[in-house]
Amino acid sequence: MTALTTALAGVVFGLALAAPPGPMNAIIAEESVVSGWPAGFRAGLGAMVADVLFFVLTLAGAMAVIDRYPIVRPVLYFAGGLLMLYFAIGALEEARAATSFTDGGDHASKGFRKTFALSLTNPYQIGFWLTVGVGLLESGTLDVLSYVPGAGDALEDVFVVQTGSPSLLAGFFAGIAIWIVVYPAALVAADQRVDAFAPMIAAGSGAVLAGFGVWFLVTGGTALL
Template sequence: MIFYYYLLGIILGLSLAGPPGAVNSIIANESLKSKMHGTSVGAGAMSADFTFFLIVYFLRSYINLGILKFIYIIGGLFMLYLGMAVLKSKMPSKSRKGNYFIGLSMGLTNPFQILWWLTAGFFLLKELSILSVAGLFSGIIIWIFTFPYAINRFGYKYEKYIKYISAFIIFIFAFYILYNGIILLV
């Protein structure tokens, strides 16, 4: 049964980290520079997941949902900035250290990541073993090393398209997040 919970967590971690979205768009764009640039962004986003895990684990009954509307607006504006940086082929930082903080700040302001932890994260902690959480982070680690490797290895032929698609995905998420933040303010 222990292995079952851990394996279930890995599958859940891959499903959380794998879908196209703003973070994976930045990972793909940075992976064109080097595998470590992309992995650094992913590590930052995973650190945000770990932060949310701790918050959900220790403060489950005290989270004020009214704060989410401001996180939506901040996150949406930040993603607009990142989308423009991708289109201009200039990321806010050239170092892996800076990429880590990009991933961390995206993760901390990403309403989808926050909502995932407030919903599926609660379920994970309540209904499954804590080993499933270890599996979840193992799945994320698998993703943040394999995805940048694949993009770096095979993406050079498609660099221009990866940049345009990455920016497009970021803009979609940015506008969607801003729209939801504005709706919550009204």
Template sequence: MVEGFPGAYFLKGILVGLAIAAPVGPTALILVRRTLARGWPAGLATGLGAGFADAIYGLVAVAGLSLVGDFLVAEREWLAFVGGVILVTLAVISWRSHIADRVDEKSMTMVGLAGHFFSIFMLTLANPMTVLSFAAVIVAIGALPEEGDSLAAASASDYRFVVPLVLGVLIGSVGWWFFLVALSLGMRRRLSRQWLHSFNRVCAVGLLLFGGYVLLEAVRWAVE
């Protein structure tokens, strides 16, 4: 069994979650745009979806679930293709919509919020290379048990290591997304309609670039 204080792994998990979530990417653009257009409920639902997907990838990375990890890497071509298509579709929708026509938070239904949650959840899971990023960050931060010098040393039975670390990843990731929601709400109250419209176009172009990159990666992996 793993020796040590579980709280230390929880804190290290928070650092891992922050390190994975903080870099600017398509998830951040989608979350900010949804918050600006539909208010904090849409932003929180999006952040929770991304956070739970990160936690699942964190579990795969730290629990030594090699079969799942091998499957994700082996099927990365079609997963990346699906993710790329989703991003390009969202880019087109964003470009054609008007973020300045903001929706009242009270009009958001549970079905709509569930759609925000599961759409970003599936989009995040469609990037199997995330598990490799988790592995690299976990090793870099030193979040492994003392007697283990690699992720292979951890197993699902080492629950005193796996559970607090994965919970920390969830808290760190969701905490970052909720922080972005708060920043976006500040922008929402202060920016003019013209600025919101311009920002919406920037988000659309960013999503299109991310989607194009992912599709190119899918093609590259397919021909290797």
């Protein structure tokens, strides 16, 4: 497999992991429709910077320390769940205040901090770097599409690539970068056409965050039992 093909495989992998609905995309959506594309992009950048940090820690072997202490994961579930509920309240308040598409304002600076803090307490994101992330660094093979949430079983063996390549890692982060540029832009374009989308998307983002927050708290409680 050529370096270009491997890089393209990484892009597909990055997009497949970044695109599915979840708390990060809920925050990106909220920021985009309330404060415009720059705010949505910064929100996506917060999650991406956290991934870069996890990548560096995985490369240094520091992430493996988490596996030695079983209590860490439930604590992360609780912390992440509480953060999501807190952000959900903010999103619902903004949904009531937002009457149309707006651009700029003090709110724009909050998205990066939200997604970055949430990423640091997200057991699934940490779990990815403890498992698949290690696989990306080691020489071998990776079944790219098998990790697509909700469809991985049906896509097994469709797209298998060689791992341990700088081209694959560069493509992976490029895929995430493409998503955090295109996704906010698409939301803003839609919202500018229909002003009513702003409060609707903000409210939907709050509902998604609240749902994931409750789920994380329940999962953390179950893990402790």
